[in-house]
Amino acid sequence: METTAPIIEWNPRLRAQFGLRPLQLNHRLHLHPLFSEAALARLLDQVGREDYYVNTMDVTSHNLRSRREGEIRALSGEQVMEAVRSGQIWILLLRPHKVEPGYRELLQEIYAELQHAIPGFQTKFEMMSILISSPKIQVYYHCDIPGQSLWQVRGHKHVHVYPNRPPFLDQAALERIALGQAHEISLPYDEQFEQQATVFDLQPGQMLHWPLNSPHRIVNGDCVNVSFTTEHFTPTIRRMFYVNCANGILRNHFGAKHLAQDTAGMKYWTKLALVAAYKLSGNKSKRRKVLKVDFAVDPSAPRGIRDIPPYEFAR
Numbered sequence: 001m002e003t004t005a006p007i008i009e010w011n012p013r014l015r016a017q018f019g020l021r022p023l024q025l026n027h028r029l030h031l032h033p034l035f036s037e038a039a040l041a042r043l044l045d046q047v048g049r050e051d052y053y054v055n056t057m058d059v060t061s062h063n064l065r066s067r068r069e070g071e072i073r074a075l076s077g078e079q080v081m082e083a084v085r086s087g088q089i090w091i092l093l094l095r096p097h098k099v100e101p102g103y104r105e106l107l108q109e110i111y112a113e114l115q116h117a118i119p120g121f122q123t124k125f126e127m128m129s130i131l132i133s134s135p136k137i138q139v140y141y142h143c144d145i146p147g148q149s150l151w152q153v154r155g156h157k158h159v160h161v162y163p164n165r166p167p168f169l170d171q172a173a174l175e176r177i178a179l180g181q182a183h184e185i186s187l188p189y190d191e192q193f194e195q196q197a198t199v200f201d202l203q204p205g206q207m208l209h210w211p212l213n214s215p216h217r218i219v220n221g222d223c224v225n226v227s228f229t230t231e232h233f234t235p236t237i238r239r240m241f242y243v244n245c246a247n248g249i250l251r252n253h254f255g256a257k258h259l260a261q262d263t264a265g266m267k268y269w270t271k272l273a274l275v276a277a278y279k280l281s282g283n284k285s286k287r288r289k290v291l292k293v294d295f296a297v298d299p300s301a302p303r304g305i306r307d308i309p310p311y312e313f314a315r
């Protein structure tokens with residue numbers, strides 16, 4: 001019978017604590033051909049406009065206003081990689097399986113292993129995104145709505161992970177993010193939070209998984225970084241998402257406070273109905289993100305970016 005080596009080096013502690021606290025695990029996917037330089041250049045050659053973000057921001061401070069949206073136009077994947085090496089840009093590639101179906105197969109392999117390794121872990125939705133980023137670039141303090149893991153492929157970065165409770169995770173801000181009314185980095189940050197941060201120096205072949213909605217921020221080492229995220233919804237995470245949406249509607253439109261977090265029973269079903277009614281009333285369309293794009297990636301320009309006339313791009 002054919003057997004394949006596990007993707008993750010599991011042990012009983014990691015299985016028992018998965019999802020309950022920030023964990024660092026060892027994996028072997030940094031050696032996978034889908035993450036070779038050539039494979040990434042091919043992906044960058046072919047990625048559609050709706051399937052990437054490229055940003056730049058100040059690398060020396062936590063300055064949300066310095067964060068800008070850009071575009072990749074008329075460049076080969078190799079040229080984009082050159083801009084990453086010499087510049088200050090951060091590229092997020094969404095849905096890489098649209099270019100290369102192998103990424104979806106790998107994602108399925110990863111989740112098959114997670115479901116096998118962790119008792120009771122069942123997902124209803126999974127997604128992979130690839131991050132290619134310049135030396136010293138940051139990802140500012142934020143939280144994500146799905147369950148999430150960060151896998152390091154090349155380079156190294158410091159990842160600060162914070163508790164998923166107030167004041168680190170502001171409930172009203174989380175609700176606005178869940179509703180699509182605010183960007184993830186709108187989560188309030190205070191330097192005092194660092195006292196409670198768990199800081200990881202993430203190296204190739206290491207992966208982080210943190211409890212749901214745990215805020216985190218990232219600072220690249222002085223080297224090009226290649227990482228990818230895997231994200232998922234379990235039935236419980238899906239319910240938490242609906243509860244946060246409903247609580248956001250109740251807080252914003254009805255001035256409610258002290259909102260319950262129940263994910264079962266009559267309170268939950270009433271909230272689910274509220275979210276459905278909210279979406280049916282046309283509010284779903286407001287969830288489209290409108291980006292103000294004002295730079296183009298340019299390997300020959302300082303910081304790898306060239307100013308362009310600003311325009312809006314809805315996604």
Ligand SMILES: [Fe+2]
Nearest residue numbers: 142143144216
């Ligand atoms: Fe994140």
